[in-house]
Amino acid sequence: MLQLNGVEHVYPNGTRALDGVTISIGKGMFGLLGPNGAGKSSLMRTIATLQTPTAGDIRFGDIDVLAEPGRLRATLGYLPQDFGVYPRVSAYELLDHMASLKGVVSAADRKATVETLLAQTNLWTVRTKSVAGFSGGMRQRFGIAQALIGNPELIIVDEPTAGLDPEERNRFYNLLVEIGENVVVILSTHIVEDVADLCPRMAVLAAGRIQLDGAPAELIARSRGTIWGKTIERERLDEVKGAHEVVSTRLTAGRTIVHILSDQDPGDGFAPVEGGLEDVYLSTLVRSRRPAAQQAA
Numbered sequence: 001m002l003q004l005n006g007v008e009h010v011y012p013n014g015t016r017a018l019d020g021v022t023i024s025i026g027k028g029m030f031g032l033l034g035p036n037g038a039g040k041s042s043l044m045r046t047i048a049t050l051q052t053p054t055a056g057d058i059r060f061g062d063i064d065v066l067a068e069p070g071r072l073r074a075t076l077g078y079l080p081q082d083f084g085v086y087p088r089v090s091a092y093e094l095l096d097h098m099a100s101l102k103g104v105v106s107a108a109d110r111k112a113t114v115e116t117l118l119a120q121t122n123l124w125t126v127r128t129k130s131v132a133g134f135s136g137g138m139r140q141r142f143g144i145a146q147a148l149i150g151n152p153e154l155i156i157v158d159e160p161t162a163g164l165d166p167e168e169r170n171r172f173y174n175l176l177v178e179i180g181e182n183v184v185v186i187l188s189t190h191i192v193e194d195v196a197d198l199c200p201r202m203a204v205l206a207a208g209r210i211q212l213d214g215a216p217a218e219l220i221a222r223s224r225g226t227i228w229g230k231t232i233e234r235e236r237l238d239e240v241k242g243a244h245e246v247v248s249t250r251l252t253a254g255r256t257i258v259h260i261l262s263d264q265d266p267g268d269g270f271a272p273v274e275g276g277l278e279d280v281y282l283s284t285l286v287r288s289r290r291p292a293a294q295q296a297a
């Protein structure tokens, strides 16, 4: 179990990227959903011990993460958002090198580790090719292979499916699900389907705060009666935006479907919508932007 308590991070320029994050994350896939700038990468880097929060407390099992970062690192697998430039060496050599950096000292153990991971991530047939020449999906699978060295119990993947085509995304999903059964996996993303398809538990992070957390189905059920929709002429959109809190708009065949947030029947021809996770997510963001005094509503 990973536990964060009142984690805050203020960058030297005064940006408050994390504003009192308190959450418990158990085994399995956990989706951390949030828009650009929400603080996801700051939170992932903080948990990965790459930066020290300005306040708060983090524990993983019996490890006090801030006091004993080395112990956490020994059991962490991290796939950062941006890996930077890969050297022009083969996937096999690079993974072997990374395994020795991670403390797999015996050559026989390293061989077994590297071969198993290359097979598991479906990179065995391209093991002699340079990672620098890999496609986006292959790089991400390589990223997972390196994150899995040493059988970590905590795995962090930061925005892993950005830029992947549907087939590669699917492959990547399957790989994560396989891994996620016995360890804590945190998947940080701004893509709602990533979470809907993969994660039994999730949280929404916006403006550095956890706005919502729970099981996706439970959160969808809880939003019932708060999302309303109707189809309007495009020209009426500004009028609707002036009168209601608009969650989403979608243009279909020249007309606009608009969803709004309202705790009561807004009248005006709106009908209740059986919202999905996207509506839950977008309405949470709308709520998070309300002035502080109204946010409890």
Ligand SMILES: Nc1ncnc2c1ncn2[C@@H]1O[C@H](COP(=O)(O)OP(=O)(O)OP(=O)(O)O)[C@@H](O)[C@H]1O
Residues within 6 Å of the ligand: 011, 012, 013, 015, 016, 017, 034, 035, 036, 037, 038, 039, 040, 041, 042, 043, 190
């Ligand atoms: N090193 C830094 N110095 C100052 N501000 C920073 C730094 N890193 C991030 N920020 C700011 O902190 C806030 C949170 O950024 P962060 O990268 O954690 O968000 P994110 O949710 O991961 O967004 P994205 O998906 O765009 O990376 C943003 O306002 C960002 O501009």
